[in-house]
Amino acid sequence: KIALLVGNNRYQHHPNLMAPVTDVFELSLLLKQLGFQVVSLLDLNKAEMATAVSQFLQLLGKGVYAVFYYAGHGYEHSGRNYMVPVDAPQPYAPENCISVQRILQKMQQQQTALNLILLDTCRKWYNPQCALSQVQPLQPWGNTVYGYATSEDAEAYELQDGEFSSGIFMKYLKKHILQEKKVTHMLEDVLEDIGRDPLVTGKQVMEIKHTLKESRSLTDPI
Secondary structure (H helix, E strand, O other): OEEEEEEOOOOOOOOOOOHHHHHHHHHHHHHHHOOOEEEEEEOOOHHHHHHHHHHHHHHOOOOOEEEEEEEOOEEEEOOEEEEOOOOOOOOOOHHHOEEHHHHHHHHHHOOOOEEEEEEEOOOOOOOOOOOOOOOOOOOOOOOEEEEEOOOOOOOOOEEEEOOEEEEHHHHHHHHHOOOOOOHHHHHHHHHHHHHHOOOOOOOOOOEEEEOOOOOOOOOOOO
16 A cells, blocks of 8 residues: 655745645545555655656555545646646646646556545646647556546635645545545545535535446555
8 A cells, every 4th residue: 555645835936825735744644544655745846746756656566555646736638637846837838747647547557456546636727728748548447546626627725724724625535534435435425525515515526537346445454
């Protein structure tokens, strides 16, 4: 069980965020309780993100449960998700960002038993002139789960509580993540809780996509 958590707060050319530092810290503690080996990193530029991902991929192998969590600025363009490093210019383009789908392809190539991608990021796209990066379709191996903090073309929100700030997604994920349930069912509980939160009604609704053909749970003993 291996997890890479990346939180980008302090941006050079974009508004700073507050929640990712808290969200990464809280998720790392919970995943450690579940038996994961966790690497947590904050405020990475593009080169650092690429290095972190490549080293994470080297730790994966057959039968591994892999979790990749990202909190920070991001966007979606034609069904492809991009994470925005702290040094990305304004406006950002795919070549300045990190493709989530490309990471997932490489995770699949390691023959993992479970790939859980949690994207705590906006999915709005503001730069329509950009071309898409080239990505091959995923293999139909039935081992992949996406949890998006928000739905397509929508924002993801932060909560300010005194001096602490956390994302709406993490507020409810931490409530359910230790459950002994198939990971997709656990995420559905999170989705329902976010859906009942009056602060984000009509503004943020979680989205789940998956091809998980076996009943895998984050609580499974490995």
